[in-house]
Amino acid sequence: MFHELQATPSTVHWGYFDAGLKPALRIKSGDIIRAEAVTHQAGDAPELMMDDAVRLLYSSIPEDDRNPGVHLMTGPIYVEDAQSGDMLEVRYLQMLPRFRYGTNLAAHWGLLYKEMGEKERVTIYKIDPDYNTARALYAYNFPGKYTVPGKITKRGTCTCEPALNGVRVPVRPHLGTAGVAPDAMGRVSTVPPGAHGGNIDNWRIGAGATMYYPVAVPGALFSIGDPHISQGDGEISGTAIEASLNVIFQIVLRKDFHFPSPLLETPDTWIVHGFDDDLDVAMKNAAKDMLHLLVDKHNLSQDDAYSLMSISSDFGVTQVVDGRQGVHCKMQRGIFPPKDTDEEI
Structure with missing residues (x-):
């Protein structure tokens, strides 16, 4: 069956996962x-990144109800x-930008905030759909400190400057934050990633990927948010190019296997x-879980799996700006012999 889930005041929650939320x-x-x-x-650019439906979300959710995290889910x-112990297989099929604009904030939680003079700077990007790239349209210094999620800054209130003249970056839409409700009482912040998913900030979680x-x-109580159109590993300024997306995905319930962390x-x-x-x-946690995958799902001995990881797996820093930091470990699927059946993970 096909479902439409629009973002309305009754279908969103700002800043948290919660096992007690009404579906x-x-x-x-x-x-x-x-x-x-x-x-x-x-x-950050309401005249470019908002329509009436988005404005309604921002106006209807009080600022003091946007906590303890920041993401609109x-x-x-x-x-x-x-049930607990199952796995959700989420097949991301399509991710399309809602508008042709996005924003990057160099924030106070960014890695080099002090080195950059303790200022917060917004850069607005425009998508070129013909080439699937984005270029900087203008930039401005945010007045004060960016502490209220969803703060609206009108263009006329800041001095806008040109930025990154001639530079084009690839557009690769993905979800920075998505996941299931943790088994906890009350609100759980969307900011740190964890076993439930959350703010993983891996740009590979886009169309064609399965989580x-x-x-x-x-x-399960699955939610999506924090949409991006481009990001590098590390996300060192604190954000990606943040931009609303329309996402098509399929959810398959798996009771035939379990894995301890979000698997892509x-x-x-x-x-x-x-x-x-x-x-x-x-880094060590990622290594342990890759070892688990190779032993349990590819029938390797621990010794063989450990050797293979050292010569074939690639470790990368997913992000360093979400409090709880992230490392990902990639293993090429093509190195394994083909299976005799159509068996899946």
């Missing part, structure tokens, strides 16, 4: 959803028969994720 949509395994993911930074989606999320509560499948690679406040520990 915005109920589905069965195999259903396909077209959902609106709205950026929490549309206020659509959902949650209740998946029939999903596997460990289910923690009945119904692309056409060419398996990617596992490790998280911790300490980047070294995040």
Whole structure:
């Protein structure tokens, strides 16, 4: 079955996952959803990144109800028969920008905030759909400190300057934040990533990719948000090019396997994720989970898997700006012999 999930005041939640939230949509395994993911930074250029529906979201959700995180989430989606210990297989099929504009904020939580003079700077980008690239349209210094999610800054209140003249960056739409509700009481911030998914900020989670999320509560309660149109590994300024997306995805409930952390499948690679406040520990967590994948799903011995990881896997820093830092580990799928059956993970 196909479902439409628009972002309205009754179908979004700002800054949190919550196992007690009323579902915005109920589905069965195999259903396909077209959902609106709205950026929490549309206020950086409201004349370019807002329409009436987006303005309604910003005006109807009080600033003091946008916590403890910052991301504007659509959902949650209740998946029939999903229970703790299951996995959600989310097949991302399409991600289309809602507008032709996005914003990058060099924020106070960015890696080089002090080195950059402790200022916060907004750069507005415009998409060229003919070439699938984005260029900087203008930039300005944010007045004060960016502390209120969804702060609206009108263009006439700041001095706009040209930026990145002639530079073009590839547009690769993806979701910075998506996941299931953690098994916890009350609100859980969208900012740190974890076993539930959350703010992973891996630009590879786009159309054509499949994510596997460990289910923690009945119904899974899956939500999406923090849409991006481009980002580099590390996300060092604190944000990507933040821009609203319309996303089509299919959710399949899997009861035949379990994995301890969010697992990403692309056409060419398996990617596992490790998280911790300490980047070294995040690296070790990613390594342990890749070892788990190779042993349990590819029937390698631990010794063989460890050797293979050292010569074939690529580790990268996913992000260093979300409090809990992220490392991803990629393994090429094509190095394994073909299976005799159509067996999936």
